Amino acid sequence: NMAGTLLGRKPVKLLQRFLKSTFCHDVASSSQLSSEKIVIPNRIPRSPTAILEALASTVSRDSSGPHYKYHDDPYLTPGSNLSKRVFSLSKEAGRKAARWIRDENAAFFTHRPDDPFIEAFFPKMTYNEESNLSEETLRELIQKCSVSDAITVYQLSQSKGIELSDNVYQELLELVAYYNCEDPLDEDWVEERWYRQGVTAVRNTWKDNGLAEELFKSLSTKGSAAYGALIRGMAQYYQVDRAWQLYQECKEKNIPLDAGTYNSLIRVASFLRDSFDLRWQLVKELLTSMAESGVSPNLGTLNCTLEALSQVATWRQAKQLSLQVIAEFKSLGIQPCLATYYFLLTIHCRERGPISRILIDILDHIEGKQFEIEDPKDTFFFVTAMDVSRNHLQSLEVAQRVDKLLHTGNNYCLIGDSFKESIYYRHYFALACSTLIIEDFMEIYNDLVPHIYTPEPGVMEEVMKAISTHEAFEYLPQLWSDMIVFEHTSRDRLLSLVLSVLTKYQPSEENKQLTKQLATIAWDVWTRVQEQDETRHNKVSWNGLMIGDLLTTLVQCGEYDKSLIVMKEATTNAHKILGYIPVNALQILNNAAIEKEDAETCVSVAMYGLDAGHQETGEMVKQLQSKLNLSLEHQAKLSSAFGTELLNDSS
């Protein structure tokens, strides 16, 4: 009770004293805290997948295994570039087949056990005479960007006489002008998009007097939105004359246009004028008329202006103007994006021109930043930057900075498509090969190859040349097995390069195993070429140099018997071999045969040398006679071929 009354009287004061005593070291701060206001921060709105994205950001690409899209099985793991492409595209072909079956037999797939309803699994609606059409249907289809369905519904509603409002007409016009009345490739077919090369020929593909123009004519009031949509569509598909005509019409009728329309016209200015001066003048005209109408420029304007300049990049003033343009837009508060930097690189880092270090300035600016897609040409930046570092600046340091930027955050999404990715890594790889010492280069090789990047035959040749210069033969077995996996063994240039590299190797006592491996490689080359299918249209055929290198390697690595097989084949099927075996190879073989006291081989080598017209054959025969005792047949053969004086001189 005493305790109770004690506590009951001043519990708060006791509590405070208790707290102060326990947190005595925080006395100073607690007094500060009690005077400061506690500010509760605002709730950060999170998306439904925010946690998943945060978890995903902790994991980066694992280079020790194939890409996640491939099935996790050794048989189903791709080795070469071709198989990577074939596997992803055939999987997608299976998906397309399944979708076709679903849409053909739509009646079987219309059950709806799923709650909430998932539209992606439901068969596609087809619109025909009997379907219930209204303006809402058309609006929905326009929202989903299904161009051909929208056109069908529009035509059906025209035939049925359904009234459509002007707004819907405008939306439909915008859709049809943007897509040029064609369906875009479905977003579900990611692999096809990934492997599709985006380079489309720059020619007029606009559908003249097509649905877009028909819609435009049928509009009751042709306002700025309508003109804008049509001009933009025409400019995008390079119908530049008509676009310019419409622009002039707008000027006459005093119809205001928006920034996007001006941008599309600036982009195609190069097609409207011939000389560089006039093109730039036109661009300036458009920009001034834009300013006069009070339309404020945006990032698109900056990019289109620079694109126009990159079309005239060989003009003396292009570089200067591009820098001025960037500065002016910066003063307007428009920050450049990756596409801007891409155009700057194309303007400044020309093949024939002074070296420009603009890439380094750009990297200083954007190092460590994360980018989102802001312009379709953003995806060109990384490839071009790596190209510039390799060919223009020839600096691995810059290349590594670019690579680091690519791997920050989500920037890897901006690599574009598979073609750009392979070119990016090709440049990086070739640059590393030519700049680094072989050990460091093989580190990069082991990291990237084979799952992130598979070298092309041309790049492989560079690697072989580097190995040859550095005489780093211990990497040859690994490279040869990689070449088999990448299906490079049917390229004769690469094979002859491999053989010539092998000849440089001098075997010694310490590396007996390496000697054996290299001999195996040489023999493997032989068997692969010999066992080729006769009917192949581009089969590898031997030439004299290759056989010579092969013989040298086999003899040097101690495979004398195998070299005999090769020699036999060479003498019997000499017509299949292009050219003659060079004399040093014959000499090496001759010396080995003399050591082994194999007179038969020496004689056949001498005969071959005579056929080939080598001058040193005589010397070889003399050497042979002095070292070995020849049988009568051999003597007879040699004398009939070389003449008796030669043989008598040797004594």
Next chain:
Amino acid sequence: MTAVYMTQSWRACSSLRLGHSLFSNGLLRGLHTTQAAHKAQAGRYRVTRNRSKPLTYEMANQPCQIAHRKSWNSWNTTSLYEGLREPETVVDDIFIRKFMTGTWHNLFVSEVIIKRQHNMIRIAGIVQRKIAARKMYFLIGYCEELLSYWLKCPVKLELQTVPDKKDVVYKYI
């Protein structure tokens, strides 16, 4: 004239056989007076004379070994408390198994394992390497897509390939 035979097996069940005579081809009508207790023969394979029948591990272990040396082929929560959609799941599984074994023609060497996890169905199995890898990818894409259209939920295939049928044989009986 009918004859009544009373049989008593060691399992203490009795059955009667009523028929004309033992030696003619008369029809026999039988009735059991106790529970019918037949020998268990489900999932068991008969031993051959020359030990030539190959059995996979799954086939070699009888149904009584489930949860001991074997596990189930279908994993879902329908049999738990408040588990929903039990009969529909069973029928879906039958459909999936027929679809998979039919599409992968003579290629499956194991049972088709079906696991339901969240909103996904994961289908696993062992497949022979009789067709080219790119054809396998076509079938994988096709099966995943068509089954997800049919079952209205994401379907993922997790196959393992094996070079030869003999690699999954556990014993010969």
